[in-house]
Amino acid sequence: MMYGVFLRYFSFTLLLVSAGAAQCVEPIVIAHRGASGYLPEHTLEAYAMAYGMGADYIEQDLVMTKDGRFVAMHDINLESTTNVEEQFPKRHRDDGKWYAVDFTLAEIKTLSVHERLKGRFPVGKSRFEVPTMEEAIELIQGLNQSTGRNVGIYPELKQPPFHKEVGFDVEARLLELLERYGYSGAKAKVYIQCFYPDSLLRIRQELKSELPLVQLISGHKMQADLRTRAGLEAVAKYANGIGPDKNIIEKNPDFATWAHGAGLVIHPYTVRVDDRPAKYATTKDELQQLFGVYKIDGVFIDFPDVGRDFLDSLSTDSLSTE
Ligand code: G3P
Ligand code: CA
Numbered sequence: 001m002m003y004g005v006f007l008r009y010f011s012f013t014l015l016l017v018s019a020g021a022a023q024c025v026e027p028i029v030i031a032h033r034g035a036s037g038y039l040p041e042h043t044l045e046a047y048a049m050a051y052g053m054g055a056d057y058i059e060q061d062l063v064m065t066k067d068g069r070f071v072a073m074h075d076i077n078l079e080s081t082t083n084v085e086e087q088f089p090k091r092h093r094d095d096g097k098w099y100a101v102d103f104t105l106a107e108i109k110t111l112s113v114h115e116r117l118k119g120r121f122p123v124g125k126s127r128f129e130v131p132t133m134e135e136a137i138e139l140i141q142g143l144n145q146s147t148g149r150n151v152g153i154y155p156e157l158k159q160p161p162f163h164k165e166v167g168f169d170v171e172a173r174l175l176e177l178l179e180r181y182g183y184s185g186a187k188a189k190v191y192i193q194c195f196y197p198d199s200l201l202r203i204r205q206e207l208k209s210e211l212p213l214v215q216l217i218s219g220h221k222m223q224a225d226l227r228t229r230a231g232l233e234a235v236a237k238y239a240n241g242i243g244p245d246k247n248i249i250e251k252n253p254d255f256a257t258w259a260h261g262a263g264l265v266i267h268p269y270t271v272r273v274d275d276r277p278a279k280y281a282t283t284k285d286e287l288q289q290l291f292g293v294y295k296i297d298g299v300f301i302d303f304p305d306v307g308r309d310f311l312d313s314l315s316t317d318s319l320s321t322e
Helices: 004-018 044-052 132-145 160-165 170-180 197-206 221-227 229-235 246-251 254-261 281-292 304-320
Strands: 026-031 057-064 071-074 153-156 192-194 213-217 241-244 296-303
Touching: 026 044, 026 197, 026 304, 044 057, 044 132, 057 132, 057 170, 071 132, 071 170, 153 170, 153 221, 160 170, 170 197, 192 197, 197 213, 213 221, 221 229, 229 254, 241 246, 241 254, 246 254, 254 281, 281 296, 296 304
Parallel strands: 026 057, 026 296, 057 153, 153 192, 192 213, 213 241
Antiparallel strands: 057 071
16 A cells, blocks of 8 residues: 555656656646537637636637637638538538638637537537637636636647638737737746647747747658657757657657657647547556656646546645655
C-alpha cells in the first residue's frame, strides 16, 4: 500500500519536472473543442461545461467569416456541425460544400450547431449557436473573474493558406484580437497552435509576438520532417511546445524524449473516453501511460472531467504522503 503511494508520489514529482532540464511545468488539462464529449463542440455551452469541470485551458479552432470575424469551428466548411444545408440550400460551392468564408457572421448566427459524433449529445435537441472568438474569450474571462480562477485559451488557426488566398491575414488578426483582450507577452494564459510552421514563424519572427506557441504535428507524410529529432530542434527555435497526434508518441516513445530534450512542452491530441485505444482497459490507464511513462505536459481531451480527476488524484496522493 505504502509502496503504491510512494510510486504515485514519485511519478507526480516526475510529472512536475518532465519538460526538459530547464523547465518545470505543472501538467494541464486542455478541453478539446470544449467539453465536446458531452455537448456539441465549439459552443459556449461546451466551453462553460469544460470550465466547470476544471479544465486549465479551453480550445477554440478558428475560421473566418465573409465579413472578417473569427468564429470557433473545426472545419472551414459548415455542414458537418450545423444545419446550413437546410438553412441555405443553394449557397454551396461547385464542390458541394458550404464555406464559412462565404457567409457573414449574421448569417452564421442563424445556424444551429449539432453534435458531430454518434452516441454523444442527441442531434436536434436544444439549440446551440456558433460563437465568435470574442464571445468565447468574454465567457472564459468572465468566469475567471467570478470564480477567481485563471483558465487559459488555446486558439488554433485553421488552414491559414486557404484564408490567405481569400484575402485574410489571420495571424495578424488573431494577435490584434488577443492584444485587445489583454493577452500579450510570454506569460499570457494562451497557447496559439497551428499545423502550419509558416504561420507560427510569422507570428514569432515577423509579427514579433512573444505569446506561447505550439506546433501541431500529425502523422501525415507532409509533416515527416517535424517528427525527427532535428525537426523538433528546429521547432524549438520558434515555438514553446508541440501538439502531436498521440499515436506518434505511442509508435516512437523517443519522440517525447527528443521534444523535451529540445525544451518543448508536449500536449498530445486527442484522448476520448468513447474512442479508447484497444490496448488500454480504461482511459485512466491511457492517461497514466501518457503522463507517467511518456512524460507529457498536458493533454487535449474531449472529457475534461476525466483528465482533471486523473491529475488531481496524482496531486492528492502526493499530499497524503507528507
Ligand atoms: O489542436 C489539437 C487538435 O485539436 C488537432 O486536431 O483536428 O481536432 O483540430 P483537430
Ligand atoms: Ca484543434
